[in-house]
Amino acid sequence: MKNFLFSLFTLVSLSPAVGFSQGLSINEVLASNRNMVADPSGEYDDVVELVNLSTDTVFMLGYYLSDNASFPTKWPFPDTFILPNSYLVIWCDDQILQPGLHTNFGLSGSGESVVLTNKFLTTTDRIDYPEQSSNVSYGRWPDGTGDWRYMYPTIGYGNLSVGLSKLNKNTDNQIYPNPCKDNLFIKKAVDEYQVYDADMKLIQQEKRNSITHINTENLSQGVYWLKTENGIQKFIKK
Ligand SMILES: [Ca+2]
Numbered sequence: 633m634k635n636f637l638f639s640l641f642t643l644v645s646l647s648p649a650v651g652f653s654q655g656l657s658i659n660e661v662l663a664s665n666r667n668m669v670a671d672p673s674g675e676y677d678d679v680v681e682l683v684n685l686s687t688d689t690v691f692m693l694g695y696y697l698s699d700n701a702s703f704p705t706k707w708p709f710p711d712t713f714i715l716p717n718s719y720l721v722i723w724c725d726d727q728i729l730q731p732g733l734h735t736n737f738g739l740s741g742s743g744e745s746v747v748l749t750n751k752f753l754t755t756t757d758r759i760d761y762p763e764q765s766s767n768v769s770y771g772r773w774p775d776g777t778g779d780w781r782y783m784y785p786t787i788g789y790g791n792l793s794v795g796l797s798k799l800n801k802n803t804d805n806q807i808y809p810n811p812c813k814d815n816l817f818i819k820k821a822v823d824e825y826q827v828y829d830a831d832m833k834l835i836q837q838e839k840r841n842s843i844t845h846i847n848t849e850n851l852s853q854g855v856y857w858l859k860t861e862n863g864i865q866k867f868i869k870k
């Protein structure tokens with residue numbers, strides 16, 4: 633039995649990815665969640681999404697998540713798992729007694745690390761993310777393997793292909809009124825814009841000099857994103 637266990641351990645050690653971390657990645661970080669995605673307690677807290685792209689269920693007991701690379705074992709995962717081609721949502725709000733998965737640390741909107749470590753204390757994945765804008769996620773495209781980019785938050789499901797690379801921290805209050813009715817005005821004129829719906833489907837776009845307002849009367853009620861050369865901002869059509 634001992635020899636068998638030794639052999640098994642050797643086998644696993646020689647190929648530590650198999651059955652433990654292959655296909656398991658940090659997929660999305662929302663570190664400035666003003667009012668995008670609520671946790672089971674209705675709170676807009678920081679959140680991390682993992683993805684399992686492998687064909688096996690990954691059991692998380694023995695893994696750790698941390699916001700500090702020199703203290704990778706900060707938060708041990710409880711006995712939970714991720715099914716193949718599925719996502720796991722972990723709220724980083726230092727509220728470990730709330731329903732759902734909650735770490736004992738929060739994330740900084742001004743940028744820090746998220747480190748996923750396995751039971752051999754090997755780093756499975758790590759992202760050192762830059763300063764974040766409110767309600768915008770930082771995630772991989774495509775899921776699990778792609779480069780990191782700013783994107784529309786998709787916590788618990790697949791990341792969307794539209795990268796929001798041109799972000800401006802000062803986009804707030806550059807459009808008004810918000811919520812809008814028939815027109816949305818832009819304080820600083822732009823030369824082109826795109827309007828995306830909540831699923832990041834392109835709805836409307838225009839390219840001409842000095843655009844100062846957008847006709848929104850044909851939009852149905854809901855949440856939209858306006859993307860211009862100045863950045864991206866959410867608006868609501870009433
Ligand atoms: Ca919470």
Ligand SMILES: [Ca+2]
Nearest residue numbers: 786789790791
């Ligand atoms: Ca996602």
